[in-house]
Amino acid sequence: MSTVSLVSTDFKSDYFLPEKGLSRDTVRQHIDRMIEMDPPERSGLMSIYCNRGLEEGHEVMLEAFSKVYKKNNLVTVLMPGMKQIEEELLSMCANVLSGGEHGIVANITAGGSESIFCAINTAREWAKVTRPQVTAPEFVAPYSAHAALNKAGHYLGVKIKRVPVGADYRSDMAAIRSAIGPNTIGLYASAPNWPYGTYDHISEFGKLALHNDLWLHVDACVGGFVAPFVKKLGYPVPPWDFAVPGVTSISADLHKFAYAMKPASVVAYRNLELQQKYHYVKVTEWPTIEYSSQSVLGSRSAGPVAAAWAIMHFLGEEGYLRLARQMMEEKKRLAKGISAIGGLKVIDTELTLLCYVSEDDKLSIMEIVAGMEKLGWVHFGTLQPPMVQLVMEATAEPYIEAYLNDLSDIVGRIRQGESFGEGDLHYTR
Numbered sequence: 015m016s017t018v019s020l021v022s023t024d025f026k027s028d029y030f031l032p033e034k035g036l037s038r039d040t041v042r043q044h045i046d047r048m049i050e051m052d053p054p055e056r057s058g059l060m061s062i063y064c065n066r067g068l069e070e071g072h073e074v075m076l077e078a079f080s081k082v083y084k085k086n087n088l089v090t091v092l093m094p095g096m097k098q099i100e101e102e103l104l105s106m107c108a109n110v111l112s113g114g115e116h117g118i119v120a121n122i123t124a125g126g127s128e129s130i131f132c133a134i135n136t137a138r139e140w141a142k143v144t145r146p147q148v149t150a151p152e153f154v155a156p157y158s159a160h161a162a163l164n165k166a167g168h169y170l171g172v173k174i175k176r177v178p179v180g181a182d183y184r185s186d187m188a189a190i191r192s193a194i195g196p197n198t199i200g201l202y203a204s205a206p207n208w209p210y211g212t213y214d215h216i217s218e219f220g221k222l223a224l225h226n227d228l229w230l231h232v233d234a235c236v237g238g239f240v241a242p243f244v245k246k247l248g249y250p251v252p253p254w255d256f257a258v259p260g261v262t263s264i265s266a267d268l269h270k271f272a273y274a275m276k277p278a279s280v281v282a283y284r285n286l287e288l289q290q291k292y293h294y295v296k297v298t299e300w301p302t303i304e305y306s307s308q309s310v311l312g313s314r315s316a317g318p319v320a321a322a323w324a325i326m327h328f329l330g331e332e333g334y335l336r337l338a339r340q341m342m343e344e345k346k347r348l349a350k351g352i353s354a355i356g357g358l359k360v361i362d363t364e365l366t367l368l369c370y371v372s373e374d375d376k377l378s379i380m381e382i383v384a385g386m387e388k389l390g391w392v393h394f395g396t397l398q399p400p401m402v403q404l405v406m407e408a409t410a411e412p413y414i415e416a417y418l419n420d421l422s423d424i425v426g427r428i429r430q431g432e433s434f435g436e437g438d439l440h441y442t443r
């Protein structure tokens with residue numbers, strides 16, 4: 015089975031700073047040439063987070079970005095305008111994630127990984143006070159939790175105990191319960207997870223957290239800005255937000271389905287006290303003023319913050335509802351088409367990730383991926399088990415029929431004995 019590493023194993027050292035500055039035109043030509051080296055944005059299904067079809071929204075964001083990108087939001091204290099933009103953005107986000115609860119607070123970060131890092135750090139600081147006897151803290155999570163959790167655990171010295179998911183690709187609550195031990199300080203659940211697109215049983219997690227006095231982080235990086243709108247449209251969405259008793263923190267990526275510009279995400283906490291006491295790190299032991307920052311980063315551009323503010327105002331609830339409806343309808347059409355091909359089983363997901371596995375020994379998912387790649391479709395996917403993952407974009411509509419026709423063609427050819435080799439499942443974005 016072939017996979018793609020996200021980092022290079024060698025370091026390019028044969029490229030040097032030009033002696034003289036290049037002309038503006040030459041710079042542009044170089045950049046353009048390299049852009050052309052990338053695969054064309056053929057498909058509205060696979061090219062996640064490019065958010066094509068929102069051209070006007072992108073212009074709105076770029077306009078906001080270009081006006082403020084030079085400003086450093088580390089020091090919003092000196093910039094009442096930027097401070098107001100950031101505070102309004104964070105308040106909008108806290109209210110989207112609150113589930114109607116009051117007192118939710120949020121911090122801006124550079125992405126899901128930083129949001130998760132902050133949540134695990136805040137939990138660890140909280141546990142130092144609430145369970146001082148624990149010296150080797152642990153978090154328990156379903157196996158489907160995002161890799162960023164293990165990165166955070168590695169940096170922070172928090173052991174991550176992953177337990178297998180159930181046959182339905184959702185958290186197995188008996189396994190979670192029995193993994194909780196004397197060193198457990200927190201639980202981690204996804205709404206939904208990235209590999210399968212399924213929701214964990216967040217209400218059950220909440221009960222376990224309250225019963226055992228544990229932190230509960232809900233990773234809603236991919237779903238946080240979709241679920242409230244999908245629910246409002248009348249689709250069933252399991253409880254996942256701060257309305258669930260026991261949920262302590264939530265991560266949600268602005269640069270995914272809030273359609274904002276990278277890098278932008280938020281981490282939200284149930285109350286101000288948790289944030290003030292445990293999230294912020296205040297440094298006084300250095301030669302200048304007391305130093306603390308929103309999250310891990312120090313200097314950071316006002317650009318993505320203003321861009322996120324701009325797109326949320328440009329779309330409004332109405333816009334998010336419209337996009338959510340489009341994605342849900344596209345998912346339904348795709349799911350129906352894939353199921354009709356035979357031998358492929360679509361995993362039942364609540365939101366706009368759609369995964370399918372093979373139910374036929376003669377039909378390897380990796381062969382399908384390889385065959386589809388020959389026709390120009392780049393897939394994301396999961397390896398355990400082999401599974402194709404499609405990430406809906408509101409602009410997938412024109413590609414659905416072509417995708418289904420190609421998939422049916424490839425499946426037919428594999429059935430007739432044609433071999434395409436083993437495809438790559440791409441995890442890049």
Ligand SMILES: *Cc1c(COP(=O)(O)O)cnc(C)c1O
Binds near residue numbers: 124127
């Ligand atoms: C994307 C994602 C992350 C990581 O977010 P980045 O912005 O890539 O750092 C974490 N959890 C889930 C569920 C995600 O979908």
